[in-house]
Amino acid sequence: MGRRCIGQEKFGFVLERGKPSSLDALVELIDWAPIDGALGMISSAAKGEPAWPPLSLFRAMLLSVWYDLSDVKLAEALDDRASFRRFCGFSVSEPTPERTAFVGFRRTLVAHGLDKVLFEQITDQLKAQAIQVKTGTLVDATIIASASEIDGEGYWVKHKGRPAVHGFKAHVGADADIVEEIAVSPANVNDGKAGPDALPDNPGEVYADSAYRGSHFGDAVRAKGGTPRVIATAMWGRDEAETLARLDAWNQPIHRIRGRIETIFGTWKRSYGLRRMRWRGLAKAAMQIRLTAIA
Known part of the structure; x- marks a missing residue:
């Protein structure tokens, strides 16, 4: 089973988003392509619904840290807040992950040691930008x-x-x-x-x-x-x-x-x-x- 294709209403969503959020600036701070590449090893399930894009789930994990959110509160906020949707790549009208998606994603990060890989990649980028x-x-x-x-x-x-x-x-x-x-x-x-x-x-x-x-x-x-x-x-x-x-x-x-x-x-x-x-x-x-x- 393939992954979901999200953010298809991006143009209309941008028109409606109103005042920019600090999260919009954070998106520009990091080159997300290598992060997405590191997460590419996370395979999609052979059966069931299409999987959520791993990069979107990783960004959601960062939101849970910044705003001190449990999995339940993160799912609710992602469904409700426009700035959270934009940061994770979701359009205004499409569904967002349930709590169980974050549980499974964390389990996969731990199983493959990807938390250390992601930490090293982002740290290297920030060190390269340091004055x-x-x-x-x-x-x-x-x-x-x-x-x-x-x-x-x-x-x-x-x-x-x-x-x-x-x-x-x-x-x-x-x-x-x-x-x-x-x-x-x-x-x-x-x-x-x-x-x-x-x-x-x-x-x-x-x-x-x-x-x-x-x-x-x-x-x-x-x-x-x-x-x-x-x-x-x-x-x-x-x-x-x-x-x-x-x-x-x-x-x-x-x-x-x-x-x-x-x-x-x-x-x-x-x-x-x-x-x-x-x-x-x-x-x-x-x-x-x-x-x-x-x-």
Whole structure:
């Protein structure tokens, strides 16, 4: 069975759409052809109704992140909102996907590892458009609560002075506002152990907190051509005052630069609903985190 041909009333739809939406500008930001090509491996069912175009479903997934929508609310909004229809390529009069279409599409993304492919393709495009020259990489991790405490792939973790959390950990390597690399693990995995998986190629100077001290992370940074800049917890010296001054002189610039990554985590959780996972399992958690990073 083939795929649906959508957007056939585009000319008439454009005439009726009224004031442009920010979503219209977002369509122009990305070259969607390679994204559509990556999704081309998603086959249509041999029987039943024609399949929805994968690119339209992927754009709908981005809408669910931007507007923090469940599958049910996303289906309702896509049916009702003109800007959502335009962004996903639907005309004013044709039907739009039901909730089950998004469930099946996510399952297919996870099964084929396409969330990582799409993240890398869009990140490469955004990096190519960036005006600033890369000067370094910020590496850190954030804990995100699982959808349910009975999720067997999540894990409990407790930090001093905070309540215990059952969930996952997103390990991130970022340059300014662009997240370049992501690794996802159960919440109890040590930052320094998983940190190398969050390093992009040619990371430059890598800024990280004291959880990343040690040869495992430092060697991984140097192996990729970078220079570790990790918060130190102690230094040797004969004079206490002079040693503390050297320690502070080393740490302060790192604190100032490394802290910028907290803005990324704050935006994920405050604006895009990533305080808690929506679905169970490590693979789906990784997909949700990558979709949020793309958004």
